[in-house]
Amino acid sequence: MRNLVLILGDQLDADSPALAAADPEHDLIWMAEAAEESTHVWSHKQRIALFLAAMRHFRDHLRDQGFTVDYTELDAPDHGGSLSSELSRAIEKHRPEKVVLVEAGEYRVQHSIEGTCNRLKTPVEFLDDTHFLCSIDDFRRHAEGRKSLRMEFFYREMRKRHGILLDDGKPAGGDWNYDRENRKSFGKDGPGEIPEPTRHEPDEITREVLELVERRFPGHPGSLDTFHWPVTRRSALARLRSFIDDFLPNFGDFQDAMWADRPHLYHSLISSSLNLKLLHPREVIKAAESAWREGKAPLAATEGFIRQILGWREYVRGIYWLHMPDYLERNALGADQPLPDFYWTGRTPMRCLSQVVGQTLEFGHAHHIQRLMVTGLYALLLGVKPKAVHEWYLAVYVDAIEWVELPNTLGMSQFADGGVMASKPYCASGKYIQRMSNYCKGCPFDPAKRTGDQACPFTTLYWDFLLRNQPQLEGNPRMSMQLRNLQRISDEEKSAIHDQADRLRADPAASHAVDLWF
Ligand code: FAD
Numbered sequence: 001m002r003n004l005v006l007i008l009g010d011q012l013d014a015d016s017p018a019l020a021a022a023d024p025e026h027d028l029i030w031m032a033e034a035a036e037e038s039t040h041v042w043s044h045k046q047r048i049a050l051f052l053a054a055m056r057h058f059r060d061h062l063r064d065q066g067f068t069v070d071y072t073e074l075d076a077p078d079h080g081g082s083l084s085s086e087l088s089r090a091i092e093k094h095r096p097e098k099v100v101l102v103e104a105g106e107y108r109v110q111h112s113i114e115g116t117c118n119r120l121k122t123p124v125e126f127l128d129d130t131h132f133l134c135s136i137d138d139f140r141r142h143a144e145g146r147k148s149l150r151m152e153f154f155y156r157e158m159r160k161r162h163g164i165l166l167d168d169g170k171p172a173g174g175d176w177n178y179d180r181e182n183r184k185s186f187g188k189d190g191p192g193e194i195p196e197p198t199r200h201e202p203d204e205i206t207r208e209v210l211e212l213v214e215r216r217f218p219g220h221p222g223s224l225d226t227f228h229w230p231v232t233r234r235s236a237l238a239r240l241r242s243f244i245d246d247f248l249p250n251f252g253d254f255q256d257a258m259w260a261d262r263p264h265l266y267h268s269l270i271s272s273s274l275n276l277k278l279l280h281p282r283e284v285i286k287a288a289e290s291a292w293r294e295g296k297a298p299l300a301a302t303e304g305f306i307r308q309i310l311g312w313r314e315y316v317r318g319i320y321w322l323h324m325p326d327y328l329e330r331n332a333l334g335a336d337q338p339l340p341d342f343y344w345t346g347r348t349p350m351r352c353l354s355q356v357v358g359q360t361l362e363f364g365h366a367h368h369i370q371r372l373m374v375t376g377l378y379a380l381l382l383g384v385k386p387k388a389v390h391e392w393y394l395a396v397y398v399d400a401i402e403w404v405e406l407p408n409t410l411g412m413s414q415f416a417d418g419g420v421m422a423s424k425p426y427c428a429s430g431k432y433i434q435r436m437s438n439y440c441k442g443c444p445f446d447p448a449k450r451t452g453d454q455a456c457p458f459t460t461l462y463w464d465f466l467l468r469n470q471p472q473l474e475g476n477p478r479m480s481m482q483l484r485n486l487q488r489i490s491d492e493e494k495s496a497i498h499d500q501a502d503r504l505r506a507d508p509a510a511s512h513a514v515d516l517w518f
Pocket residue numbers: 266267268269270271272274275305308309312313314316366367368369371372376393397399400401404405406408409412413
């Protein structure tokens with residue numbers, strides 16, 4: 001046999017360069033399920049099921065294409081438990097001339113494969129990942145010589161390089177960014193009718209996987225009852241089509257809005273399909289731009305959506321590979337609290353958090369502002385260790401893969417990288433959540449109060465966060481307005497805020513309010 005062509009669980013791309021270079025007659029495709037990938041950090045049941053079901057469908061697709069696929073299932077007898085143990089066994093069994101794969105998305109996996117092949121003295125070739133629109137080397141070149149990196153400049157370069165939303169070389173409509181139009185809340189009347197996202201009922205292969213996951217991982221978080229994620233390219237394309245037709249026109253306006261018991265609103269729910277590489281970002285961007293050019297979606301919504309994919313998604317990957325492996329250990333604000341237990345149960349009287357954690361456990365999904373300005377914000381304000389926050393986000397979302405999750409969590413949401421990802425901490429009081437959602441109605445707390453029994457924990461902790469971190473944040477011009485407001489608070493009240501924040505750190509679920517609630 002010539003090459004062992006390794007396909008990882010998040011490389012389910014039929015046009016992958018590893019497959020393009022493979023010869024069905026002489027090369028063997030190798031794929032393996034490994035329990036370690038679901039246990040090295042804890043993992044939501046839907047996340048495990050999604051990977052396994054998508055991998056098994058892809059295996060069958062490759063066999064239909066004429067490839068020979070050596071595939072190890074999780075329950076195979078003598079399974080070594082990890083990717084590296086199975087790869088060692090495969091190399092010893094097949095004795096390939098070379099192992100070929102697309103560069104891994106995750107630092108840990110890349111190094112483990114390299115280590116295994118070196119140990120067994122088998123050459124390994126990593127191919128550039130053509131799924132992304134900016135290669136790791138291109139990002140390094142973009143970063144070279146810049147004192148600080150900002151997504152917005154990177155995004156403009158990407159628009160120009162790929163000719164996206166341009167008219168005669170200028171940004172369509174005259175502006176690069178229409179974010180100011182994309183921050184509406186639903187107001188008093190709420191979201192009204194929103195179409196249901198397409199559901200992908202599990203077929204036989206997926207049903208088998210769901211049973212396997214229930215049997216092998218019974219103690220893992222989340223439920224499989226609502227599993228409806230696309231696990232094939234065909235179903236991912238159907239979800240993309242339905243988003244473009246039914247949701248994109250309102251995506252922009254309500255991108256940051258939240259509403260109780262309405263978990264998905266106008267969001268696309270395609271992140272897991274993109275991250276498994278069932279969809280290519282280029283086709284997603286093209287579909288959105290075409291909808292705008294055909295008059296089916298407004299420019300602000302289209303630009304806002306494209307920015308997430310062409311801008312943020314490519315940018316966070318660049319940051320990940322630029323700063324790993326040290327990035328994982330960063331803790332610029334010296335946060336040292338444990339992650340509150342209710343992040344695994346949703347049991348807290350704080351309605352925003354019980355809603356967002358609840359939907360996370362139910363679906364393995366929450367949208368960006370829920371992740372950033374509810375679960376992420378509370379951890380930031382409380383001072384939770386960034387690595388513990390990172391492990392939670394990596395565990396609970398179906399789209400979680402370290403290259404995208406880590407910079408978003410540790411950098412954007414916890415400011416643990418000291419400003420690499422974001423120019424200032426995303427810190428706000430409960431009033432932000434009140435403005436963008438209806439969560440505060442029916443919550444025992446009052447977002448306007450910072451001390452006292454009814455004080456909203458976000459609000460107390462926000463002021464405490466500013467007081468605690470004032471020396472470090474003072475040099476940041478983007479924080480000056482927020483810090484100036486501290487001058488309006490008396491020393492007596494500052495001390496009361498400090499005491500109340502200490503009580504919250506001892507009881508982070510704010511369970512003292514259960515009495516207020518009933
Ligand atoms: P939509 O709101 O419809 O957005 C469209 C697409 O844009 C998404 O599918 C996604 O591919 C991309 N996108 C949007 N925002 C970002 C972003 N900040 N970074 C990268 N891509 C983005 N996204 C992940 O894919 N995996 C993660 O593990 C992940 N962890 C996150 C952790 C935190 C703390 C935060 C604040 C954000 C995280 N995100 C992550 C980004 C974002 O929240 C999700 O991509 C989005 O909620 C997925 O839902 P959707 O497909 O409906 O997205």
